[in-house]
Amino acid sequence: MGQFEPGKSLSFRLPSDTPSHVLKYLTDNKKEAGRKFSSNIASIFIDAVSQKALSISNGNQMNVPLPKGLTSEELDWLNHPHTKALISQLLYQVVKKPYSPFDLNHQPEKIEAEYPPAFKANAAIQNFAQKAFLDFDDDDD
Structure with a gap:
């Protein structure tokens, strides 16, 4: 066969x-x-x-069955890898630590391996961005 x-x-x-x-x-x-x-x-x-x-x-x-009547945009959002990671992270928190507040910065081992940490700028880049783009004190009123 x-x-x-x-x-x-x-x-x-x-x-x-x-x-x-x-x-x-x-x-x-x-x-x-x-x-x-x-x-x-x-x-x-x-x-x-x-x-x-x-x-x-x-x-x-x-x-987990999805509710009926979801739009195509909602289904696309639910099928996005980041949404699935968020849902699995919330579920992990509920199962492992049901009486503690949600720690959204903690990632289970599987998610850490699947999704590397987000881009983090060093202090010099953060200072430059703060001074160049986020300083609104000198705006005319």
Whole structure:
């Protein structure tokens, strides 16, 4: 048997003990989707197999369902690596130190390895920037 890859055909038989609500869903979906039925079922199949594979291979992950009705901008923001790092950092704080205030400067080991510290300017550059760009005392009123 060859290796599975995108675009390859996969067929299987429904077991004899398939629940009636599943059979009804498949029948209704087939009638509604027509030729797109296999695409609809393929996405459901991939999601189910993906969840199963992740739960078996990696026990240190958790899937959190997103609220319905998010805009594409909100979804893009949630999928950004910095947002995921912030959420995982907050979760880490809640689990490890539930009764202490949030320390947003502390980063768990995994996040530190994945995201290097932000750029820090030395004192000379900070002084120059403060004097050149942030000194508003001489502005005319």
